[in-house]
Amino acid sequence: MNEKSTIKPYVIGLDLGGTNSVFGIVDSRGDIKATTAIKTQGYETSEAYVDAAVDALQIIIDQVGGIDKIKAMGIGAPNANYYTGNIEHAPNLVWGKGIVPLAKMFSDRLGGIPVAITNDANAAAIGEMTYGVARGMKNFIVITLGTGVGSGIVVNGQLVYGHDGFAGELGHVTMVRGEEGRSCGCGRTGCLEAYCSATGVARTAREILEKSTEPSLLRDLKPEDITSLDVSIAAGKGDKIANEIFEFTGKMLGEACADFAAFSSPEAFIFFGGLVKAGDLIMNPIKKGYDDHVLNIFKGKAQFLISGLDGASAAVLGASAIGWEINAQ
Amino acid sequence: MNEKSTIKPYVIGLDLGGTNSVFGIVDSRGDIKATTAIKTQGYETSEAYVDAAVDALQIIIDQVGGIDKIKAMGIGAPNANYYTGNIEHAPNLVWGKGIVPLAKMFSDRLGGIPVAITNDANAAAIGEMTYGVARGMKNFIVITLGTGVGSGIVVNGQLVYGHDGFAGELGHVTMVRGEEGRSCGCGRTGCLEAYCSATGVARTAREILEKSTEPSLLRDLKPEDITSLDVSIAAGKGDKIANEIFEFTGKMLGEACADFAAFSSPEAFIFFGGLVKAGDLIMNPIKKGYDDHVLNIFKGKAQFLISGLDGASAAVLGASAIGWEINAQ
Numbered sequence: 007m008n009e010k011s012t013i014k015p016y017v018i019g020l021d022l023g024g025t026n027s028v029f030g031i032v033d034s035r036g037d038i039k040a041t042t043a044i045k046t047q048g049y050e051t052s053e054a055y056v057d058a059a060v061d062a063l064q065i066i067i068d069q070v071g072g073i074d075k076i077k078a079m080g081i082g083a084p085n086a087n088y089y090t091g092n093i094e095h096a097p098n099l100v101w102g103k104g105i106v107p108l109a110k111m112f113s114d115r116l117g118g119i120p121v122a123i124t125n126d127a128n129a130a131a132i133g134e135m136t137y138g139v140a141r142g143m144k145n146f147i148v149i150t151l152g153t154g155v156g157s158g159i160v161v162n163g164q165l166v167y168g169h170d171g172f173a174g175e176l177g178h179v180t181m182v183r184g185e186e187g188r189s190c191g192c193g194r195t196g197c198l199e200a201y202c203s204a205t206g207v208a209r210t211a212r213e214i215l216e217k218s219t220e221p222s223l224l225r226d227l228k229p230e231d232i233t234s235l236d237v238s239i240a241a242g243k244g245d246k247i248a249n250e251i252f253e254f255t256g257k258m259l260g261e262a263c264a265d266f267a268a269f270s271s272p273e274a275f276i277f278f279g280g281l282v283k284a285g286d287l288i289m290n291p292i293k294k295g296y297d298d299h300v301l302n303i304f305k306g307k308a309q310f311l312i313s314g315l316d317g318a319s320a321a322v323l324g325a326s327a328i329g330w331e332i333n334a335q
Numbered sequence: 336m337n338e339k340s341t342i343k344p345y346v347i348g349l350d351l352g353g354t355n356s357v358f359g360i361v362d363s364r365g366d367i368k369a370t371t372a373i374k375t376q377g378y379e380t381s382e383a384y385v386d387a388a389v390d391a392l393q394i395i396i397d398q399v400g401g402i403d404k405i406k407a408m409g410i411g412a413p414n415a416n417y418y419t420g421n422i423e424h425a426p427n428l429v430w431g432k433g434i435v436p437l438a439k440m441f442s443d444r445l446g447g448i449p450v451a452i453t454n455d456a457n458a459a460a461i462g463e464m465t466y467g468v469a470r471g472m473k474n475f476i477v478i479t480l481g482t483g484v485g486s487g488i489v490v491n492g493q494l495v496y497g498h499d500g501f502a503g504e505l506g507h508v509t510m511v512r513g514e515e516g517r518s519c520g521c522g523r524t525g526c527l528e529a530y531c532s533a534t535g536v537a538r539t540a541r542e543i544l545e546k547s548t549e550p551s552l553l554r555d556l557k558p559e560d561i562t563s564l565d566v567s568i569a570a571g572k573g574d575k576i577a578n579e580i581f582e583f584t585g586k587m588l589g590e591a592c593a594d595f596a597a598f599s600s601p602e603a604f605i606f607f608g609g610l611v612k613a614g615d616l617i618m619n620p621i622k623k624g625y626d627d628h629v630l631n632i633f634k635g636k637a638q639f640l641i642s643g644l645d646g647a648s649a650a651v652l653g654a655s656a657i658g659w660e661i662n663a664q
Contacts, residue, residue, distance in 0.1 A: 145498040161490050168600025169474040175597040178630045192630055268504040269598050271497025301507045307499055
């Protein structure tokens with residue numbers, strides 16, 4: 007930390023989700039000093055949203071000693087473009103259908119502090135580098151396993167944004183080509199996300215249950231109600247079918263990581279999200295899929311890690327870490 | 336160029352190939368001022384190779400005014416590790432089976448000038464950025480189509496070496512999973528290289544000729560003698576089968592580029608090597624394969640370019656460009 011950072015010891019993180027917008031004021035160690043939240047969707051315009059956000063923020067800013075203690079703000083949000091500072095055509099935000107210059111809007115209302123914005127998977131990657139298991143690493147990939155499959159890629163110590171700000175969509179590399187590929191939410195087929203997102207895992211569960219006659223705890227549930235959490239719980243109890251589902255999912259992720267190694271040869275793959283709460287039950291199949299498939303020169307070199315950020319506040323921490331990044335530049 | 340570069344206006348490039356080692360002294364515009372060459376394999380030890388190389392080099396160094404005019408040296412070589420400066424276990428070099436600290440060996444013999452080494456595809460990428468069609472670009476990917484399929488990836492204006500120096504092996508991403516995949520020289524199956532290298536294209540030719548009864552100029556050749564150059568020549572004459580071979584190859588490359596876009600969202604894909612001499616006959620199928628397959632947010636954004644480096648001297652120029660890179664750091 008340089009001299010200035012002792013004067014301005016905090017950054018603001020905003021995890022802008024589809025339902026809630028959670029704010030945290032965070033120090034350089036990743037300790038959250040104060041938090042607040044508003045509903046994301048309760049506003050018709052982006053101006054009204056920012057008004058409400060700044061009203062809520064002001065209270066916690068005052069708690070830590072005022073805006074002069076704040077170095078910068080980072081926002082993790084859907085359809086966020088790091089280069090422009092805009093949210094662009096976010097289909098799931100009431101007030102986000104067009105181009106919303108959210109970074110500038112917050113900066114203007116917060117005394118001109120620097121504000122940067124990126125998507126949540128990129129925020130997670132910077133969070134891991136700042137406070138988590140990637141501290142000191144220069145080349146790694148974070149893969150977020152949630153409703154979708156996202157990724158944040160770090161090369162030479164910098165996040166990979168690409169020429170347009172939209173790099174790191176590893177959920178949409180093609181794993182199964184041609185007609186056999188599962189349909190994906192992106193309109194194409196065979197994407198990694200179609201197999202390894204929460205809904206992808208649930209679909210795998212239904213497919214494997216249908217093909218097999220093996221007894222399983224998952225048979226107590228209606229097929230259409232099975233979630234990836236149910237699979238995790240059953241796998242934890244030693245359920246064979248549930249473990250088969252994880253083996254299929256892990257193999258797919260491991261083989262995808264083998265391709266990613268051929269791209270950027272990271273020292274670690276870091277997994278984030280609900281699925282990795284299953285621990286070795288999912289991580290071992292991932293590692294096996296990778297080892298069985300990766301090019302010889304990469305074998306045995308990469309670590310496979312679980313996110314070091316605390317689940318509940320991980321997204322806010324990730325967002326706040328973007329604030330430190332601005333200052334590092 | 337800074338002040339020093341007006342005093343030391345040249346770099347040495349060495350294209351260390353399996354047969355010949357070609358040296359060039361190059362200025363900052365990419366003009367080759369002097370060249371020489373030795374046989375790569377005519378030496379039993381790396382010391383004997385470097386002795387012969389420096390003897391040959393000394394003559395052209397003197398031609399440009401002596402070693403004081405040389406800023407640095409760049410080497411493009413197989414199995415080269417940028418971080419260590421070594422050639423590591425190069426199976427095709429008589430004197431390269433172990434660890435050969437080639438960068439240090441040349442530096443020691445050339446008055447201590449900085450020497451850097453990398454593989455030929457990475458050298459091509461730096462060459463394009465320094466003298467070629469990627470001047471001014473910060474995010475692009477060079478794909479070399481030759482005996483193998485290689486790649487050099489630039490992100491944020493820097494070459495991607497990965498944590499171990501071996502990143503950018505895009506010839507070995509898996510395009511066809513499972514038993515259907517063609518066997519690849521790397522010992523695995525389904526790699527991009529197994530389809531789009533010179534031997535891959537020749538294999539596609541044999542497969543398509545066998546399946547079809549369509550007349551073709553290629554039927555005048557023995558199937559085992561068909562080369563990718565024969566396919567290019569036939570395609571140029573409007574041969575249907577030859578164009579079908581290019582469509583298959585281009586589709587595979589285009590779909591691979593769609594995955595690469597999801598990774599680093601480059602502003603351009605630059606193709607290098609014998610195959611691209613066919614021009615639009617191969618480039619159009621590549622673009623179509625990409626457009627048909629890429630994620631919506633990337634559609635229409637990337638350029639598809641043919642290398643801007645002159646074929647005969649491209650490898651030496653690429654290698655020399657690494658020399659300027661050292662100085663930029």
